Amino acid sequence: MSEAEASAVPPQSKGSWMSFLKSISSFNGDLSSMTAPAFILSTTSLTEFSAYWAEMPKLLCAPAKEKDPAKRSMLVLKWFLSTLKQQYASRNEKLGSEKKPLNPFLGELFLGKWDDEAGTTQLISEQVSHHPPVTAYSIWNSQHGVRLQGYNAQKASFKTTINVRQVGHAILHIDEFDEDYVITLPALHIEGLIGGSPFVELEGSTYIVSTTGYTSRIDYSGRGWLSGKKNTITATTYPSGKGKSKSDIIYTAEGSWTDKFVIKDAKKNDVETYNARNEPKTKLSVAPIEDQDPLETRRAWKKVAEAIQKGDMNTTSAEKSKIENEQRELRKAERAEGREWDRTFFTRAKTLPVFEKLIKDVPGGSLEIDQTNGIWVFDQEKAKNAKPPFGPLSREKSSAQ
Numbered sequence: 001m002s003e004a005e006a007s008a009v010p011p012q013s014k015g016s017w018m019s020f021l022k023s024i025s026s027f028n029g030d031l032s033s034m035t036a037p038a039f040i041l042s043t044t045s046l047t048e049f050s051a052y053w054a055e056m057p058k059l060l061c062a063p064a065k066e067k068d069p070a071k072r073s074m075l076v077l078k079w080f081l082s083t084l085k086q087q088y089a090s091r092n093e094k095l096g097s098e099k100k101p102l103n104p105f106l107g108e109l110f111l112g113k114w115d116d117e118a119g120t121t122q123l124i125s126e127q128v129s130h131h132p133p134v135t136a137y138s139i140w141n142s143q144h145g146v147r148l149q150g151y152n153a154q155k156a157s158f159k160t161t162i163n164v165r166q167v168g169h170a171i172l173h174i175d176e177f178d179e180d181y182v183i184t185l186p187a188l189h190i191e192g193l194i195g196g197s198p199f200v201e202l203e204g205s206t207y208i209v210s211t212t213g214y215t216s217r218i219d220y221s222g223r224g225w226l227s228g229k230k231n232t233i234t235a236t237t238y239p240s241g242k243g244k245s246k247s248d249i250i251y252t253a254e255g256s257w258t259d260k261f262v263i264k265d266a267k268k269n270d271v272e273t274y275n276a277r278n279e280p281k282t283k284l285s286v287a288p289i290e291d292q293d294p295l296e297t298r299r300a301w302k303k304v305a306e307a308i309q310k311g312d313m314n315t316t317s318a319e320k321s322k323i324e325n326e327q328r329e330l331r332k333a334e335r336a337e338g339r340e341w342d343r344t345f346f347t348r349a350k351t352l353p354v355f356e357k358l359i360k361d362v363p364g365g366s367l368e369i370d371q372t373n374g375i376w377v378f379d380q381e382k383a384k385n386a387k388p389p390f391g392p393l394s395r396e397k398s399s400a401q
């Protein structure tokens with residue numbers, strides 16, 4: 001980096017930033033094992049990221065009201081594209097750069113709900129694995145009969161920058177039509193590392209494959225690519241399955257996932273426009289910390305978050321160590337008793353039939369069970385029986401009255 005180039009690295013952190021950059025050029029792929037300088041640490045744990053899927057509940061629920069399956073797949077595409085800005089650019093916008101999230105402990109929970117014109121939309125997010133780190137979530141709106149569930153892990157590699165491939169998927173279910181949409185997750189890399197203000201750029205392609213017989217493919221590109229513009233997306237929706245042709249495109253989407261995009265039909269008429277800058281978000285409500293269970297993320301990480309906020313690295317690492325030691329003890333006890341940590345809301349499944357069926361339409365798509373410590377599904381029984389203060393279901397009831 002030239003002297004003249006602007007740097008977001010605080011003067012007193014220059015040295016630690018340089019050694020951090022050096023250390024990642026030889027790291028082993030486990031993002032959680034990376035140690036980073038204080039100014040780049042986030043006070044938010046990855047379990048909270050699941051909320052990005054539904055900060056605009058209206059868009060998530062919109063497909064459930066559409067009778068035509070082709071239009072429904074277009075509305076699912078619109079909702080998916082609308083989540084990208086929250087997922088991949090919101091820390092940037094709020095904090096000035098991407099930051100290193102807290103690495104969730106096994107069993108960590110994040111519970112909340114959105115109340116707005118779409119009714120109540122519930123969120124349950126749980127860290128279902130620590131080695132490798134895997135976060136599972138279930139998001140549902142009973143009034144509209146939509147349910148989203150999924151889980152994800154990250155595989156990182158270093159080649160000029162941090163490159164991250166996401167392992168995992170999301171599945172959207174619409175009750176009214178008893179249909180499913182399997183959603184794959186984009187690969188990303190980090191830009192702006194040298195200057196100390198990292199941000200995410202998406203790359204490659206992802207798919208939304210549906211039991212209705214329509215597939216959307218989304219292509220991501222950035223500055224160095226054909227379009228030359230950052231955060232570019234182009235997508236097409238086409239019929240899938242035997243005897244169908246991918247070139248029989250029924251919808252296209254084009255634009256930017258942080259700005260505007262347009263969806264057109266086969267006759268090139270605009271059918272939907274979206275402006276990420278204007279779209280109103282609904283605030284997620286989370287129980288006050290004192291009412292939360294000790295497994296809930298904001299309660300569990302409170303002291304660490306406060307120490308990070310103050311820039312107090314000694315307390316940060318002391319409080320982090322407390323959590324890590326406690327976790328080590330728990331694992332030790334489980335091993336000694338020959339059992340495994342009982343996840344609060346999710347269970348391991350042997351197979352995932354819908355996924356296996358639909359993923360055939362995704363080039364190279366597979367469950368990669370070995371990368372996620374299993375197949376994770378939301379367990380309705382566990383959720384029903386969850387005792388307060390977990391009771392997101394009881395929280396749902398009390399709020400509906």
Ligand SMILES: CC(C)CCC[C@@H](C)[C@H]1CC[C@H]2[C@@H]3CC=C4C[C@@H](O)CC[C@]4(C)[C@H]3CC[C@]12C
Nearest residue numbers: 031040049087088098099100101154164198200
């Ligand atoms: C910022 C630099 C210094 C450190 C790198 C931090 C890494 C661990 C961060 C940067 C961007 C982050 C990703 C940003 C967005 C998402 C989408 C979400 O649905 C799952 C987690 C996932 C995939 C994050 C995983 C962790 C991540 C890859």
